Each structure stands twice: as C-alpha cells, then as structure tokens.
Amino acid sequence: MISYMHEPFTDFSRKENRKAFEEALQMIENDFGKDYPLVIGGEKIMTDEKIISINPANKKEIVGRVSKADRELAEKAMKSALTAFETWRKVNSEVRAQILFKAAAIIRRRKHEFSALLVKEAGKPWNEADADTAEGIDFLEYYGRQMLELKDGKKVESRPGEHNRYEYIPLGVGVIISPWNFAFAIMAGTTVAALVTGNTVLLKPASTTPVIAAKFVEVMEKAGLPKGVLNYIPGSGSEIGDYLVDHPKTRFISFTGSRDVGTRIYERAAIVNKEQFWLKRVIAEMGGKDTIVVDSGADLELAAQSIVRSAFGFSGQKCSACSRAIIVEDVYEEVLNRTIELTKALTIGDPANPNNFMGPVNDQQAFDKIMRYIEIGKQEGRLMIGGEGDDTRGYFIKPTVIADLDPEARIMQEEIFGPVVAFSKAKDFSKALEIANNTEYGLTGAVISNNRMHLEQAREDFHVGNLYLNRGCTGAIVGYQPFGGFNMSGTDSKAGGPDYLLLHMQAKTISEML
Ligand code: NAP
Ligand code: MG
Secondary structure: OOOOOOOOOOOOOOHHHHHHHHHHHHHHHHOOOEEEOEEEOOEEEOOOOEEEEEEOOEEEEEEEEEEOOOHHHHHHHHHHHHHHHHHHOOOOHHHHHHHHHHHHHHHHHOHHHHHHHHHHHHOOOHHHHHHHHHHHHHHHHHHHHHHHHHOOOOOOOOEOOEEEEEEEEEOOEEEEEOOOOOOOHHHHHHHHHHHHOOOEEEEEOOOOOHHHHHHHHHHHHHOOOOOOOEEEOOOOHHHHHHHHHHOOOEEEEEEEOOHHHHHHHHHHHOOOOOOOOOOOEEEEEOOOOEEEEEOOOOOHHHHHHHHHHHHHHHHHOOOOOEEEEEEEHHHHHHHHHHHHHHHHOOOEOOOOOOOOOEOOOOOHHHHHHHHHHHHHHHHHOEEEEOOOEEOOOOOEEOOEEEEOOOOOOHHHHOOOOOOEEEEEEEOOHHHHHHHHOOOOEEOEEEEEOOOHHHHHHHHHHOOOOEEEEOOOOOOOOOOOOOEOOEEOOEOOOOEOOOOOHHHHEEEEEEEEEO
C-alpha cells in the first residue's frame, strides 16, 4: 500500500523560499482593489453592491471588492445548481476525482500566491498561511482518493440467483457556508467533498474573506468543473443565510462557524417547508473551548511551549486553539511562569513581515469582543501579561495570559476566539480532567503527562473529538488526524477522515434476480 504524505510546509529559513514569498506578496498587492464577480451557472456577474475585503493588519488596504448576492441571485444560483445536478450526478466518480487532483496540482504550482493572499486578506503570518494552503491541497487530494475507494459502493452478500449491490449516490444541491479562519482550507475542503460525491453546490464564503474563495472558484473552473456545478454567491450571512437554509430545494447544508449560527441553521433545517420532500441533512462544525491539561511530573518545558503555540498561533483564532490551561497544583506556578516568559518573547505586528509571530485579529467585531472578554477576565482572575489592544491601523491584540481562574468563570467557559489563555489550578489529575470536561464544547484537548495510567484515563474520559497526548492541541493534518468535535462543537463530521464523504451521499441497495 502506498502511504499518503501530506503537502509539506514551506521552509522559510531558506532564502529562495523567502524571496518567492516576497514576490507573491507583491503580486497580491498589485491586485489590490480589484473587482470580483459572482459565478452562477458559469456566468460571471458583477453587482453594483460589493463586499469590501480589507487587510485586517492595515484597514486602509482594500484587498478586493467582491460582488454580492441577494435573494434573487441566490435563487438564480439554486436553479442553475438544480439543473447541473441532473448531469453532474451521472459523471463518473473517477472523472470527478480527477478534477480535484487537477485543481490540487494548479494550486500547488501557485501555492505562494494563495498563501500571500491569506496573509493580506486573513491576517495570517507566513507559516500559518502556508499551512492553510497546504491543508486545502490535502483536502482536494484526500477526498479525490476517498471517492475512488467509495465509487463502487461496499460489498454486500449475494446468493445463487440473486445479485445484490450497495452503492452510494449523491444527495442534491448543497449549501456550503464557510468561516474566515481557515479561509482557504475549510472553504475548499467542504466544497470539494460535496462536489466529488456528485452534488452541486452553492458556496457562501465568510464575508471577511471572499477573495480567496473567488480565486479557488476560478481554479475549479480551470480544472474542468462544468458550469453550474459550483456556484459562487458571497453575501451577508444574515441577509441570505436563512433564505439558503430554508429553501425547499436545499438538500443539505455544510456549515463551519460559530455555535450560535450553527445552532440556528440546525433548527431551521429541521423544518419541512412547502414543496420540500426530504429531510435536510446538516453537517455543522462549530466552536470550541479547548484545553491543555498539565500533570505533575510532566515535561514542563513541553507544556509551556505547547500552551503558547496552541494559544497564540494565528492570534488564537483557530477552533482548536488552546484557551484554557488546567494545571495540577504542584506544577502550576512553574508552568505559568514559563508560559509568561515565552509569551514575552513573542513579536506582534504586520504578518507580511515574517519576523512577526502574530498578526491581527479578524475585524472590528472580533477586536471588540476579545477586548470585552479581556476586561471580564481582569475581574475574574489575575492579568499576568498582555491585555492591551490597538485598533488604529489594524486589529492588534497582545497575547494575554490570565491566571487563577475559577473553573466556572466566564472566560473559562465561553469561546473568546482571540489570543487569550486562562489558567486554572486543579488539586490532582482527575480533578483537572473534570474541569477540562466542564464546558458545553468538546472539540480538541491535550494532556501533557508522563503517567501512563493518566494518559489512559484521558483517552477514556477526556470528551473531545480530537485528543492529543504530549503535544499541543492545534495543527490537525488531513488524513492523519480527522477533525471534528463533540457536544456543542458540532456534528463530529471528522473532516479529512475516512467517514467524511459518506455524509454527502445516500446508500442505495439494488437487488437483482438473475
Ligand atoms: P460565524 O460568524 O458563525 O460565520 C460562519 C459563516 O456563517 C460565515 O460565512 C457567515 O457569513 C455565515 N453566517 C452568519 N450568519 C448566518 C446565518 N444567519 N445563516 C447562515 N449563515 C450565516 O463564524 P466565524 O466568525 O466566521 O468563524 C469562527 C467560528 O467558527 C468559531 O466559533 C470557531 O470555533 C468556528 N470554527 C469551527 C471549526 C470546526 O471545525 N469545528 C473550524 C473553524 C472555525 P458572514 O461572514 O457573512 O457573517
Ligand atoms: Mg463572523
């Protein structure tokens, strides 16, 4: 069996790679302010009203102006997706997979261009942007390969005179609603999973990162996707979201984003509307309140390094980001002090400069929300470092550590989605696990311990979709760590895993008397 290697990360310590990336950044800047169309049934439509995509590190820079779908255009897109479904569903699975492989190859050749755009549009530091693009490439190739495994269905028994088959067929038109934080990988991954399984798609990307999605749609067209199969309809979630979700012809919704929006979609999708003759399927990947637990007797340097990297990488704006550190009593002070020391050394600023470890947060709304939580945290615990923000040029917030929190404190319970980590002390390992499990979420978690029994206890009782032992809690790789959470973190769809494509299909049993 050939083992699967994920797309390697770029080594930016090499001069030629740095130079190539600088050139890509320049290329993106040259395109600043450009207008982008919607794509409906292969037709490129410019609207007067535009979504203005800005650089969160420098609000004055307009990355692009993207056409905006209203309900009428959303309806037009639905019609074209319904028509395209009738032919796309019959296209051979191998042909569909081949389009994904081709798109992956195109993006691999233009990798730095995509990553540089993520630096400018999403405020990602070079390495984070590079990882986002690599993950997108991985999704394309992984789901392509998965489809080849599923194309003939699965084996069922047959008897003399009776031949039985068990096949997977697509569902219909899917609405893909994606977040800004993995503006490329999650947007592309959720889209192509729906496409390769034979569905047609209405793609609504997050409103702060629509340009990267426009580029992706262009690539899919170049890779040979027929007209109407992928319709690109950026628009405000609150304006067209309900319309798309409620539509009687929507067969399924694949959503990644916040708990509140996900819950709303799940509820609305449960209603059987007039002229609807199926129960909609919902794939919803939502928020997290992810924890690193540190045991006594653990490697404390590893613990502090893992906390800092998981808490502050991409300004804490990963659904998997560590936002709580729960430390067993006797090592609490040492881990906390070392975490503060490491945090002091972090550099913050424009992510276009590779010397900055951390860039901005997503937008004004995110900035205000995080700053509000920092104020709450100051009341609830002890501010150790950080706590300041500056939104004059871009949305910058210093990496913040708040200590001595009660497990029930708000900043121990609610998703902040920024560079803030809350420390809490536990009297022993069992108590630490109990605190780790005390939120409504269950996305990722990590345990730093040298005690085999404790690692086993965590394996059984730490109720998270992605559990990491003796490493940080971010950085899942497609095909290696299928990703998705429990409880209010979502439907545990496990993106990048062997069961994911099945969520986009239905099984059909064909029994023939011979
Ligand atoms: P968000 O505000 O929920 O937005 C996600 C998407 O939903 C955007 O495209 C948004 O559009 C759209 N939307 C907003 N209101 C809607 C409505 N009423 N109906 C339909 N769609 C609507 O989340 P976000 O701020 O972009 O992303 C951060 C969140 O995503 C965090 O909670 C994070 O934990 C979660 N996340 C989870 C995973 C996972 O795998 N579990 C991965 C990544 C992120 P607009 O942009 O136009 O508002
Ligand atoms: Mg949002």
